[in-house]
Amino acid sequence: MGIRERLQELLREAPDDAEVVEFDLVWWTWGELRRVVGEVSRALDRAGIGPASRVGLVLENRPEHIAALVAVLATGRVVVTLSPLQPPARLASDIEGAGAAVVVGSPAALDGVAAAAADRGLVLELDRQGAVRVRAGIPATDVEHVPGTAIEMLTSGTTGPPKRVHISERQLDGSLTSSGQVRGERLLTRAVTISVTPMVHIGGMWRIVGALSAGRRIVLIPKFAVEPWASAVERHRPRAAGLVPAAIRSVLDAGVPAERLGSLKVITSGTTACPPELADRFYRTYGIRVLMTYGATEFAGAVAGWTYQLHQEWWETKAGSAGRPFGNSALRVTAADGVELGAEEEGHLEVRTEQSAAGAAEWVRTSDLARIDPDGFLWITGRADDAIVRGGFKIHPGVLVASLEGHPAVREAAVAGLPDERLGAVPVAAVELEPGADVDAAALVVELIAHCRAELAPYEVPAHVLVVDELPRTPSTKVSRVDLVDLVRARLAEPATA
Missing domain, CATH: 3.40.50.980 (Rossmann fold)
Structure with a gap:
């Protein structure tokens, strides 16, 4: 039974009083979730958004947004994830690029983007009680999509602009099956999944869909x-x-x-x-x-x-x-020319899995070295894609990170390449301090650069080091190198103090 059929089964057969999502210490039942699923489905039907249409969901970690997700998947439509964690201008650009026929989001998430989104399609507002109303716009002509797609999701964008990935029903079903996220003998279980990762990230999405597929209850924490x-x-x-x-x-x-x-x-x-x-x-x-x-x-x-x-x-x-590797997956390491390498040899990691868009018979090269x-x-x-080339010398950020984190005052470090007209790029870094570390930030920067000079090649020493309260992160909590570069640029543009 695939995920679409499993959700249909739950919507038909789950008891109205069965608990499904706990949020702020209050349980939503299957009856309440079913009501909101119906609201969203009818709104899409009235707008002529039929099966296989692409529906943009500005997903927040809230119960009514789980209901919207279920409504789209159970009715054969395609989920196009949109992140509410972005600034309005970036979200508006994301909506424009996604090209979905309709966008669904909370009133707060749509406040800054509704007008722009309406130019591209219908905007539906989903309030906290699960009521749906037309906010603006008319249904757009849905852009062509890959047949069999269940979810279109952005990658994390840690090293560059995120790209939208098409996850097919086959991939999603294969991932759930291989990890045991399937129905047992009973329709529902009393087991609980605690979910704290944003649903717009694959980890958060998979955790929610996996729990529903297995019939587990969900404890949903916004952040x-x-x-x-x-x-x-x-x-x-x-x-x-x-x-x-x-x-x-x-x-x-x-x-x-x-x-x-x-x-x-x-x-x-x-x-x-x-x-x-x-x-x-x-x-x-x-x-x-x-x-x-x-x-x-x-x-x-x-x-x-x-x-x-x-x-x-x-x-x-x-x-x-x-x-x-998990049961349905195989791994290998290859050289740049694709020749498979032996044990302990470093190269490009390739994966062969049923969870790949290419299918179980084809090797897919990742961007990881292994x-x-x-x-x-x-x-x-x-x-393989984050090396910084400084005047012809190749620098791996991990080497700098390890050196910076070797300093006793540093809790976590991140490194990125700052474009440089003369050298191509130079490494820059930001560090979070250990809790309770009592240091002067300016003095620590000097000390960290000296520390790196003692351990690294001259071309590997960072050109700039920032001490920050928190490293910039993507919704999946990975350090965002794009935002790190922007942070360094902003700091360099600040006027010098006397």
Whole structure:
């Protein structure tokens, strides 16, 4: 049973009083969710937005937005995700580029973009009670789309402008099946998924769709914060939860008592690499194993990672690895000319999986550099597309990040390439400080550059280092190198102080 058919089954058969989404400590039932699904579906029908049409959803982590997602998928339409986390001008540009026949969003999200969006199609406003009204515009002529597409989603855009990826029904169904997110003997279960990742990111989308597919209840948190998350774990006693590395670090820094998290056996962590020392510290502190995963929007989820059994057997010797390929996936490393390399040789990572748009028979080259050890474990060593070329010298940002994070005052560092007329590009960096670090920012910058000079080649030393309260991040919590470059440019444009 595919995800569209599964959602149709739930809408037909789930009891009206069965809990489905907890939000702000209040449960939405299947009856309430079904009502809003009906509201959205009828509004699309009245506008002539039929099956296979592309529907832009400005998705927020709210129950009525889950209902809108279900309405689009269950009726055979195509979800086109739009991020409300963007500034209005950028969202308006995204809507224009998406070219969907209709855009659905909350009143607040549409306030700054409704006029621009109306020029491109119908704008439907979805309020917090799930009522739908026409905000502006008329249905647009839907642009051509790839047949069989279920979701069109932007990549994270950490190294450049995000690109829209077409996720087919086959890919989505394959990802859910391979990870066990399928219906059991019962229509619904009492198990709970705690979701804190934005639905506009593949991690958040997959978590919501996976929970619905398996019939689990969902605890929806708008944005990660330690106390709401820990409270949800205490109330519902799940055995597993998902956190990005920044959230794992926040739980440790907050000193959450171990007994509050006592039900958890594992934390899954994706979207960006989790430092092995962070995962190990969490495990030693709480006895909860951190299972890293590797995937991409293009694969509709994870294709490799750690399992509980792998962690038990291999963690002590393989900490830092991204794990092994999952059942329906295969990995290999190739040279620039496509020739497969041997164990421990670094090259371009390629993936063959049913979750790929190309299908299970074709290898797909990723933008990651990697090696595979003799035991089949994947080690990500960098990215093929983020090297900074400074006057002909190639610099891998990871080398600079490791050097900066080796300083005791630095909690996390990020590096990007700033275009330079003479050299092509120069590396620039920003750092977050360890909590409680009492340092003078200007003096620390001088110290960090000296620290890098002592460890790196001269051309690898960053041209500029900023000390920031928080590193700029994408909705998936990855550091945004695009925004980092903008931050550096803004700082350089500031007038010098006396």
